[in-house]
Amino acid sequence: MMFNFFILAxxxxxLLPLNVIRFGITPDQVTALTAMLADWKIKFGAxxxxxxxxxxxxxxxxxxxxxxxxxxEGIKKQIRGNITVVLLNVERIILDMKPPxxxxxHVKVPDxxxxxxxxxxxxxxIKMIAMNPTNPFNRAKPxxxxxIGYRIAITDAGVTAKPEDYETQVPETDTExxxxxxxxxxxxxxxxxxxxxxxxxxVGADGFAYSTTII
Numbered sequence: 001m002m003f004n005f006f007i008l009a010x011x012x013x014x015l016l017p018l019n020v021i022r023f024g025i026t027p028d029q030v031t032a033l034t035a036m037l038a039d040w041k042i043k044f045g046a047x048x049x050x051x052x053x054x055x056x057x058x059x060x061x062x063x064x065x066x067x068x069x070x071x072x073e074g075i076k077k078q079i080r081g082n083i084t085v086v087l088l089n090v091e092r093i094i095l096d097m098k099p100p101x102x103x104x105x106h107v108k109v110p111d112x113x114x115x116x117x118x119x120x121x122x123x124x125x126i127k128m129i130a131m132n133p134t135n136p137f138n139r140a141k142p143x144x145x146x147x148i149g150y151r152i153a154i155t156d157a158g159v160t161a162k163p164e165d166y167e168t169q170v171p172e173t174d175t176e177x178x179x180x181x182x183x184x185x186x187x188x189x190x191x192x193x194x195x196x197x198x199x200x201x202x203v204g205a206d207g208f209a210y211s212t213t214i215i
Contacts, residue, residue: 001048003065003068003069004040004044004048006096007037007040007068007072008037008041009094010072010094010095010096011033011034011036011037012037013091013094013095014033014075014095015030015033015034015037022085023075023078023079023082023085024078024079024082025075025078029071029074029075032071033071033075036064036067036068036071039064040064040068043057043060043061043064044061046060047060047061055123055183056183058123058124059124059182059183062124062125062180062181062182063182065180066180069170070170073170076095076096076097079095079097080097106199106200107143107144107198107199108144108198108202109144109145109196109197109198109202109203109204110142110143110144110145110196110204111204111205112133112134112142112196112204112205113133113194113195113196113204113205113206113207113208114130114131114132114133114145114148114175114194114195114196114207115130115131115132115133115136115207115208116128116129116130116131116150116192116194116207116210117129117131117210118210118212119176121212121215122215123186123215124180124181124182124183124185124186124214124215125178125179125180125181126178126179126181126190126212126214127176127177127178127179128176128177128178128179128192129175129176130148130150130172130175130176130177130194131175132145132175139175139176140175141175141196142196144196144198145196145197145198145204146173146196146197146198146199147171147172147173147196147197148171148172148173148174148175148177148194148195148196148197149168149169149171149194149195149196149197149203150168150169150171150172150192150193150194150195151166151167151168151169151192151193152166152167152169152179152190152191152192152193153165153166153167153190153191154181154185154188154189154190154191154214155188155189155191156188156189157187157188157189157213158189159189160191161189161191161209161211165191166191166193171197179192181214185214186214186215187213187214187215188213188214189211189212189213189214190211190212190213190214191209191210191211192209192210192211193206193207193208193209193210194206194207194210195207
């Protein structure tokens with residue numbers, strides 16, 4: 001529901017003609033964002049309607065969410081990298097972009113990795129927490145661990161993931177985050193390897209592979 005509020009504000013705002021020029025949005029991004037926005041309104045409508053809420057509408061929303069998330073994160077990264085763009089506070093709220101962090105002395109990435117634990121499971125969704133092994137009762141990230149990087153692999157049940165099966169995902173800034181799946185992945189095993197990333201983008205050591213079944 002929160003993503004629905006975000007995307008219905010983000011999409012039209014980015015697609016404003018002046019912002020397309022200002023943010024350097026490409027024609028391909030305009031086409032993709034316009035099409036996804038129209039598709040989202042239809043599929044989220046079916047998902048949020050109790051009379052059409054079913055496995056198919058859940059799968060449709062989950063699948064489109066993953067595509068939308070990658071597109072919006074790419075656009076936000078593009079805006080951050082454009083030194084000519086100065087955002088107002090209200091624009092940062094619409095775009096869900098935090099102000100740049102105050103510069104500080106370089107803090108090295110932790111020499112340990114986060115411990116991954118599944119804390120909740122729903123249909124085609126798993127909620128994970130990346131625990132700090134040096135202070136497991138505190139959900140905050142350790143000093144130098146500005147974000148949680150991770151790679152995932154999905155295999156048939158009973159099959160162990162090989163190194164080449166893993167795909168790197170967009171880092172998470174929160175220690176709690178959700179993994180979304182599609183209907184064809186139900187019953188399979190998801191494997192996740194996590195690591196810390198500091199403010200400079202330096203990557204820490206890989207943690208142990210954590211696995212659980214997709215329901």
